[in-house]
Amino acid sequence: MTQPVLSVQDVTVQFGGVRVLDGIDLDVRAGEIRGLIGPNGAGKTTLLNVISGIHAPQTGKIFLDGEPIGGSNPSEIARRGIGRTFQTSKLFRGMTVLENMMTGLHRKTTAGIFGSGLRLRRTINEEREIEAQVRRSLEFVGMSHFADRRGTELSFGQQRVIEIARTLISEPKVVLLDEPAVGLSLNRLAEFDLLLRRIRDDKGVTLILIEHVIRLVMDVSDKVTVLSSGKVIADGEPDQVRNDGQVIEAYLGKELRARYSTP
Amino acid sequence: MSIFSRRNVLAAFLTLGILVPAFANAYHLFIANLIVIYVLLAIGLNILVGYAGQLAFANAAMFGIGAYGTALLQVHLSWPFYFAFPAGALVAMAVGLVISLPALRLSGLYLALSTLAFAQCTQWVFLHWDSVTFGAGGFKSPPISFEPLPLNKPVGLYYLSLLVAVAFTLFAQNLVASRIGRAFVAVRDSDIAAQSLGIDLLRYKALAFGISGFAAGLAGGLYSQVLNFVSPEGFDLFQMVIQKSMIVVGGLGSIAGSVIGAGAIIVILELLREVKGAQEIVFGGLLIFFVTFLRGGIIGTLQSYVPGWDEPLHGARVVSGANTASEIGALDEKQSTT
Amino acid sequence: MLLFSYLLLSGIATGALYALVALGLVVVNKATGVINFAQGEFLMFCGFVAWMIHVQFGLAYPFAFIAAIAAGFVLGAITDRVAFRSLAKTDIVGLVLATVGLAFVIRGTARVIWGGKADYLSFPPITSPEPLMIGTIMVVPQQMIALAGAVLILLIFAAFFQFTRIGKVMRATADNPRAATLVGISIENVYTLAFGTGAAIAGAAGVLAAPLTLLYPDMGFAFFIKGFAAAVLGGLTSLSGAIVGGLLVGVVEAMAGGYIDSSMMELSPFIMIMIVLIICPTGLLSLYKERHV
Numbered sequence: 001m002t003q004p005v006l007s008v009q010d011v012t013v014q015f016g017g018v019r020v021l022d023g024i025d026l027d028v029r030a031g032e033i034r035g036l037i038g039p040n041g042a043g044k045t046t047l048l049n050v051i052s053g054i055h056a057p058q059t060g061k062i063f064l065d066g067e068p069i070g071g072s073n074p075s076e077i078a079r080r081g082i083g084r085t086f087q088t089s090k091l092f093r094g095m096t097v098l099e100n101m102m103t104g105l106h107r108k109t110t111a112g113i114f115g116s117g118l119r120l121r122r123t124i125n126e127e128r129e130i131e132a133q134v135r136r137s138l139e140f141v142g143m144s145h146f147a148d149r150r151g152t153e154l155s156f157g158q159q160r161v162i163e164i165a166r167t168l169i170s171e172p173k174v175v176l177l178d179e180p181a182v183g184l185s186l187n188r189l190a191e192f193d194l195l196l197r198r199i200r201d202d203k204g205v206t207l208i209l210i211e212h213v214i215r216l217v218m219d220v221s222d223k224v225t226v227l228s229s230g231k232v233i234a235d236g237e238p239d240q241v242r243n244d245g246q247v248i249e250a251y252l253g254k255e256l257r258a259r260y261s262t263p
Numbered sequence: 264m265s266i267f268s269r270r271n272v273l274a275a276f277l278t279l280g281i282l283v284p285a286f287a288n289a290y291h292l293f294i295a296n297l298i299v300i301y302v303l304l305a306i307g308l309n310i311l312v313g314y315a316g317q318l319a320f321a322n323a324a325m326f327g328i329g330a331y332g333t334a335l336l337q338v339h340l341s342w343p344f345y346f347a348f349p350a351g352a353l354v355a356m357a358v359g360l361v362i363s364l365p366a367l368r369l370s371g372l373y374l375a376l377s378t379l380a381f382a383q384c385t386q387w388v389f390l391h392w393d394s395v396t397f398g399a400g401g402f403k404s405p406p407i408s409f410e411p412l413p414l415n416k417p418v419g420l421y422y423l424s425l426l427v428a429v430a431f432t433l434f435a436q437n438l439v440a441s442r443i444g445r446a447f448v449a450v451r452d453s454d455i456a457a458q459s460l461g462i463d464l465l466r467y468k469a470l471a472f473g474i475s476g477f478a479a480g481l482a483g484g485l486y487s488q489v490l491n492f493v494s495p496e497g498f499d500l501f502q503m504v505i506q507k508s509m510i511v512v513g514g515l516g517s518i519a520g521s522v523i524g525a526g527a528i529i530v531i532l533e534l535l536r537e538v539k540g541a542q543e544i545v546f547g548g549l550l551i552f553f554v555t556f557l558r559g560g561i562i563g564t565l566q567s568y569v570p571g572w573d574e575p576l577h578g579a580r581v582v583s584g585a586n587t588a589s590e591i592g593a594l595d596e597k598q599s600t601t
Numbered sequence: 602m603l604l605f606s607y608l609l610l611s612g613i614a615t616g617a618l619y620a621l622v623a624l625g626l627v628v629v630n631k632a633t634g635v636i637n638f639a640q641g642e643f644l645m646f647c648g649f650v651a652w653m654i655h656v657q658f659g660l661a662y663p664f665a666f667i668a669a670i671a672a673g674f675v676l677g678a679i680t681d682r683v684a685f686r687s688l689a690k691t692d693i694v695g696l697v698l699a700t701v702g703l704a705f706v707i708r709g710t711a712r713v714i715w716g717g718k719a720d721y722l723s724f725p726p727i728t729s730p731e732p733l734m735i736g737t738i739m740v741v742p743q744q745m746i747a748l749a750g751a752v753l754i755l756l757i758f759a760a761f762f763q764f765t766r767i768g769k770v771m772r773a774t775a776d777n778p779r780a781a782t783l784v785g786i787s788i789e790n791v792y793t794l795a796f797g798t799g800a801a802i803a804g805a806a807g808v809l810a811a812p813l814t815l816l817y818p819d820m821g822f823a824f825f826i827k828g829f830a831a832a833v834l835g836g837l838t839s840l841s842g843a844i845v846g847g848l849l850v851g852v853v854e855a856m857a858g859g860y861i862d863s864s865m866m867e868l869s870p871f872i873m874i875m876i877v878l879i880i881c882p883t884g885l886l887s888l889y890k891e892r893h894v
Contacts, residue, residue: 387867
């Protein structure tokens with residue numbers, strides 16, 4: 001079996017006296033869509049933060065395609081090929097949608113201070129190329145007509161799409177999505193589901209997504225990992241996990257576990 | 264393209280600038296030279312504060328280091344001006360970078376405080392390192408000449424300043440429209456998202472500090488010659504406030520705004536020259552007024568009423584206080600706990 | 602020993618004044634999230650008001666003291682109502698620049714009212730300026746009065762925050778503004794109160810400082826930056842931290858001035874700031890707290 005594209009091994013994260021993540025193991029194969037669910041406070045966002053470098057793990061290791069990345073700084077990890085979106089909109093407000101997307105290609109471009117300041121031929125060509133690439137990408141997500149608008153002029157759902165597009169445009173190996181469906185109405189959910197699958201199928205990107213919209217997660221994921229109080233309590237195919245007694249207990253409590261789980 | 268577009272207006276200023284020595288008296292030439300020097304300063308500062316969002320108060324100090332550096336290299340080491348001048352700017356840039364590197368891990372208030380402290384330390388050095396800097400009294404900067412060009416010193420200096428300022432303005436305009444400019448704005452608007460796209464915060468903050476330091480150093484070297492005199496007085500906190508007023512009045516995050524702001528503020532300064540107290544009240548008031556009511560500065564207003572003033576990555580149209588879904592979300596973020 | 606005790610007491614006295622400035626900064630910061638860069642100017646302005654009352658109008662020192670504190674409160678309240686209402690949702694760059702602008706407006710106003718750049722007003726000493734000898738320790742009565750005054754103010758404000766209803770309201774708002782609104786507290790009034798209180802504390806420091814130093818319009822900044830340093834040392838949101846920080850800054854400044862060189866007095870606080878910010882930006886007290894969790 002090929003090695004997983006992302007491997008988290010025995011990672012622990014502690015803030016003050018609280019163990020937010022306690023010995024987490026996680027292996028994700030290339031091209032997989034992995035759902036990450038669990039009750040509030042389970043440590044899901046912290047896990048994404050540790051993978052993307054915002055926190056360093058106290059113990060344990062993280063590997064991307066076999067290379068260790070645990071403890072590196074976030075921009076370094078991003079350059080190695082991990083992209084992510086956040087719970088709240090982080091489009092750059094001073095930029096148009098087009099400029100936001102071009103920033104997404106930062107790690108694939110090389111123009112330096114002198115090339116930029118002096119407008120050397122090489123820099124001009126690079127700018128033209130990435131602008132063309134961005135316009136193609138905007139077409140892919142159906143947002144070409146927004147290219148010169150500010151992010152704040154878009155609706156919440158549209159901003160979400162642009163943020164995901166911005167993360168994807170540099171073709172990272174793994175993309176971490178933190179509650180991407182927040183605020184989407186029910187009909188939009190189906191579209192979103194399709195979008196995620198299209199992204200995976202067309203680009204071969206591995207996705208890890210945190211979601212509270214259980215239906216979306218179960219439908220779109222290949223595998224689901226469940227976190228509770230900093231530990232992994234279930235890890236498998238959506239149907240398995242859905243009926244797992246521990247998972248039900250984590251969400252609904254002991255009493256309802258008996259009623260809803262299949263033994 | 265409309266008649267009053269940014270490009271046309273700036274070109275008109277430039278033409279005017281080139282023609283100034285033809286019809287100006289010594290005093291007007293002096294003022295014009297000051298304006299050009301402050302344009303240089305303001306653009307550098309705007310790149311740091313307006314584009315990269317770094318709330319730094321060290322610019323006046325680096326202005327001073329450039330002035331002292333250039334003049335002292337001439338006085339103590341007998342370097343000719345055309346060596347001392349770029350060297351002074353490089354010294355200013357280097358000192359600014361070294362001292363600010365630890366500060367780069369800080370943001371917001373802590374950065375403001377540490378750069379304020381740095382500025383005060385620099386003032387102290389100017390005042391107390393008598394043997395080198397000649398202390399509180401200051402010293403006369405060595406005379407320079409522009410032989411073999413047929414220019415007397417004030418005119419020659421003016422054209423040199425104009426040349427440097429125009430070159431830097433063009434450089435800055437190109438820079439902000441590029442990948443580097445986008446990186447600056449990304450760092451300003453959301454450093455977490457910027458990092459997630461592979462932008463190294465330290466590197467770009469240092470770059471912004473370095474660029475503004477270099478511009479300030481160049482401005483300082485020119486300033487040392489315009490006044491014929493170098494003393495600690497011109498590089499204090501009030502100086503810093505003047506520079507901040509220029510970019511706020513002109514427009515944070517706008518190159519054209521820096522040009523306009525610098526000109527406007529110098530004119531106001533001269534009109535109020537008699538009463539220092541009045542100067543302070545007016546500048547303070549301008550800062551408060553523009554920050555509160557006209558966040559976009561003059562440029563912001565121009566953008567609303569006159570076509571052709573858009574700039575790439577211009578910060579002015581970012582409306583603060585608008586209640587967009589993302590802003591409300593941002594307020595919530597501070598309390599999310601997953 | 603004589604030199605050491607003199608420097609120590611001197612440092613504690615000025616440190617107490619820095620502590621007041623820091624306290625005012627922290628009070629405003631806790632309630633509103635704003636660092637008021639005009640705090641030093643509040644101090645200066647109230648010092649001048651005290652001079653006006655005591656020297657120009659000839660009233661006794663306690664009147665001047667109370668007048669200055671009242672003036673401070675009013676100044677702070679006006680600042681909040683006029684300037685900060687519209688700035689409530691601005692980012693930090695805007696807030697800092699606005700308070701810096703305010704600082705210069707106040708500075709210029711004081712200069713216009715009371716004198717130009719070269720005019721230094723002197724405030725008559727409260728006690729005789731002769732130092733006393735208590736055993737082997739040299740004590741400067743003027744400084745001790747400033748210290749006593751500062752301690753008095755600190756105690757009054759501590760009691761105010763701890764025991765009065767208004768104090769509790771302010772603490773509640775600082776802790777959790779949303780919950781406070783839900784409970785019916787008018788946050789806007791709390792902000793005004795916080796600004797007023799912060800300014801009043803600075804005003805008290807100004808009156809206490811007046812007999813010790815000459816009054817001049819540019820004096821505010823030095824107090825501000827040392828007070829800011831003290832507040833940062835204490836962690837920016839800790840009232841007790843501000844006080845400890847202030848004393849520390851004052852003592853270090855006095856020691857540096859006495860043992861190294863008098864010109865070091867100006868420099869030492871800035872070096873302290875830079876060192877502290879590099880090593881532990883969250884304040885010295887947080888280092889202490891971490892170890893004891």
